[in-house]
Amino acid sequence: MKNMTESVASIGRSAKQQLILTAERLYARHGLDGVPLRQISSEAGMANKSAVQYHFGSKPGLIDAILVNRVEGLTHRRSLLEARLPPGDLRRVIEAHQLPLIELGEDEDCHYLPFLEQLVQEMHPLDNLPETHRASERAYYARVGALITDVPQPLRDIRIHQASSTCLHVCADRHRMRALGMTVTPFALHVSQLLDSLVAQLSAPPSDETLATLRSVPTDRPTLRALP
Known part of the structure; x- marks a missing residue:
């Protein structure tokens, strides 16, 4: 049920916002060095696995955005x-x-x-x-x-x-x-x-x-x- 709630809540978010919130959650749970950028893109529902680099340029850019x-x-x-x-x-x-x-x-x-x-x-x-x-x-x-x-x-x-x-x-x-x-x-x-x-x-x-x-x-x- 929670996954469905999260899915519904994500509707209407921009790709950048979805990446930011996904990265915040994953970094909080696994540490800054425990999450590849491709995993963030994948769990944020992005078809482009390089979406983080596209929107934020780098991991430090993503962290600044969070x-x-x-x-x-x-x-x-x-x-x-x-x-x-x-x-x-x-x-x-x-x-x-x-x-x-x-x-x-x-x-x-x-x-x-x-x-x-x-x-x-x-x-x-x-x-x-x-x-x-x-x-x-x-x-x-x-x-x-x-x-x-x-x-x-x-x-x-x-x-x-x-x-x-x-x-x-x-x-x-x-x-x-x-x-x-x-x-x-x-x-x-x-x-x-x-x-x-x-x-x-x-x-x-x-x-x-x-x-x-x-x-x-x-x-x-x-x-x-x-x-x-």
């Missing part, structure tokens, strides 16, 4: 949520940025979060993301950083990056559990508890050990990759 397909919607939803932010509320700032990503994990037909996990592990270059997304990420770092000034740099940026990674991995793991038919926490509790954890992760006072270590090591700000 990112853009999701990032544009994420950035737009974030901008709408951020427009209603009250001043000085760290939890609401985190929620406005992370909730759109959290919501994707609830769609059983969306495989973006486990795909993104694979992408982060493989260190795929993110140079071709839209400027609107990169500007959104910079604004998020600045907005959160201004609310955790008791945490010195470069710890501030490190924590913001680690909190985003935590959110990704928690939600990707929940997506996998739901796909396996396992019982998961109700969505409202999942979101509330996750936001509590992220606030604590970002705002906890650094230990004396961490502060002493910070004083003893180079203080150049590390290179951090914004998560799509």
Whole structure:
């Protein structure tokens, strides 16, 4: 029944869109190096087995297309949520940025979060993301950083990056559990508890050990990759 549902859902999609969604699903399940381009074309229902190369030029071009397909919607939803932010509320700032990503994990037909996990592990270059997304990420770092000034740099940026990674991995793991038919926490509790954890992760006072270590090591700000 699921295969019939997927087949019906694919009607009306362009060839490029069908390739993008098929690749997202296969990469999420098998890894970026575990799926030949011809397999993606075949499972997307393309008669031309070189359809990926025709539409995207290469595997990196396809991966960039998967990112853009999701990032544009994420950035737009974030901008709408951020427009209603009250001043000085760290939890609401985190929620406005992370909730759109959290919501994707609830769609059983969306495989973006486990795909993104694979992408982060493989260190795929993110140079071709839209400027609107990169500007959104910079604004998020600045907005959160201004609310955790008791945490010195470069710890501030490190924590913001680690909190985003935590959110990704928690939600990707929940997506996998739901796909396996396992019982998961109700969505409202999942979101509330996750936001509590992220606030604590970002705002906890650094230990004396961490502060002493910070004083003893180079203080150049590390290179951090914004998560799509």
